[in-house]
Amino acid sequence: xxTEGKKYKVFLEYYYMVAKIINILEDVLKKIEPEKEELxxxxxxxxxxxxxxxKRTKKSKIKAEIFVGGSLAKKTxxxxxxxxxxxxxxxxNKYKNNEISGLTKxxxxxxxxxxxxxxxxxxxxxxxxxxxxxELIPVIxxxxxxxxxxxxxxxxxxxxxxxxxxxxxxxxxxxxxxxxFCHANKCYGAESYIKGFSxxxxxxxxxxxxxxxxxxxxxxxIKEKVVIDIEKDHKNKQSILMDLNSSKLDSPIILIDPTFxxxxxxxxxxxSTFKKFQTDCKKFLKNPNIKSFEIIETDLDKVQKExxxxxQEFILLEAKTNRQEGDIAGSKLLKFYGHxxxxxxxxxxxxxxGFNYGGIQSARYFxxxxxxxxxxxxxxxxxxxKNVKKFKKQHKKTFIKAKNICAKEKINFDIKEFxxxxxxxxxxxxxxxxxxxxxxx
Numbered sequence: 001x002x003t004e005g006k007k008y009k010v011f012l013e014y015y016y017m018v019a020k021i022i023n024i025l026e027d028v029l030k031k032i033e034p035e036k037e038e039l040x041x042x043x044x045x046x047x048x049x050x051x052x053x054x055k056r057t058k059k060s061k062i063k064a065e066i067f068v069g070g071s072l073a074k075k076t077x078x079x080x081x082x083x084x085x086x087x088x089x090x091x092x093n094k095y096k097n098n099e100i101s102g103l104t105k106x107x108x109x110x111x112x113x114x115x116x117x118x119x120x121x122x123x124x125x126x127x128x129x130x131x132x133x134x135e136l137i138p139v140i141x142x143x144x145x146x147x148x149x150x151x152x153x154x155x156x157x158x159x160x161x162x163x164x165x166x167x168x169x170x171x172x173x174x175x176x177x178x179x180x181f182c183h184a185n186k187c188y189g190a191e192s193y194i195k196g197f198s199x200x201x202x203x204x205x206x207x208x209x210x211x212x213x214x215x216x217x218x219x220x221x222i223k224e225k226v227v228i229d230i231e232k233d234h235k236n237k238q239s240i241l242m243d244l245n246s247s248k249l250d251s252p253i254i255l256i257d258p259t260f261x262x263x264x265x266x267x268x269x270x271x272s273t274f275k276k277f278q279t280d281c282k283k284f285l286k287n288p289n290i291k292s293f294e295i296i297e298t299d300l301d302k303v304q305k306e307x308x309x310x311x312q313e314f315i316l317l318e319a320k321t322n323r324q325e326g327d328i329a330g331s332k333l334l335k336f337y338g339h340x341x342x343x344x345x346x347x348x349x350x351x352x353x354g355f356n357y358g359g360i361q362s363a364r365y366f367x368x369x370x371x372x373x374x375x376x377x378x379x380x381x382x383x384x385x386k387n388v389k390k391f392k393k394q395h396k397k398t399f400i401k402a403k404n405i406c407a408k409e410k411i412n413f414d415i416k417e418f419x420x421x422x423x424x425x426x427x428x429x430x431x432x433x434x435x436x437x438x439x440x441x
Contacts, residue, residue, distance in 0.1 A: 021288045028293045032078040032180045056107045063092035069155045074162045076175045083132045090141045097149045100138040118324055121150050145260035157259035158200050166207050174212035178202050180293045185280040187273050193330030195270035220281040227254045233261035298354050307368045313415045316441040320362045321434050332434045333363035371411050379405040
């Protein structure tokens, strides 16, 4: 039982902690608020772009509506080094799915700095300046979400829902804080090289939990798979399991799309990303700090110096791919990183590692390792006389383990020697993984 004194002490500690968090969140909000001049420039540029696109659409007699999507439309823009604005060209459903990208390309004829982004449906990136670009996304106008042929076809419904439901300025601000928190902790984005929270997913979660702090607290306490059905479109959990595709049920949180009950908004969220996010949430709640909202790049010089002190080896690698920058390149480079991690771990104990992808066609990996004293090599089955003889020729001391001929081999090479030899021996494998170049920095 708590005495009155202890109760008062606990209350004071809680009060000061809450006050500290409120002050931190107020400071975060000031830091992530885009400059008025920046925001006005973006809005004016978008306005002019839409005006020009409307003229082009009418002139071409194309039946399509134009609408702004993403954080600009939902009033949840945060300050970034580079801004992007989603503009959707909503084609009448008389057009076929496979022709709307081509029609959009025709409408952009004569506009400078246009990049085609290939995907399930091609869209277009218009570079306005080095810090700002517009993504023009062709979609089909659907009256029923079931008619959607691409996830982007639902974007109009998503904007409409958030703007209708989220009226509170506090919740809008908390959504922006949540986005900054996830950006800083590298779990913002549904791309396959991140497997984190989409912008729409965060908007729904913060709205559902009625604020950032409650959202973070709820996330930190999750131990089993959670189902969130904001609009209560399903009768029960069993109904959800029946309605949703089994491949969409693997995520640690199932968040039913309020605009389409057969969709899990967080289907891309992986267990590993979520566990890391939970750790970040707990860390913030235990010791609230503004640094939790700041992107901190790994200090490789510091990592290298610490490795040297501990007599560990450090290696920095750069891999390049020919795949399209963004989700495709990122996923290929991440997959290759995982493959390297596995190959290195056969001969070295990995103490630290890191993957850094900046949205282009290359990524950097670092590894801090200790050489293993020896490794176990298992050869053919002892019944395979021909190959057993070959194995014995290659290894002086052999022994039998689980009906296989085996040997122990001492490691007499460092990480750089290993990497150079591995690269030479695995040229074809590297190519098969869409890696054009792998070098030691």
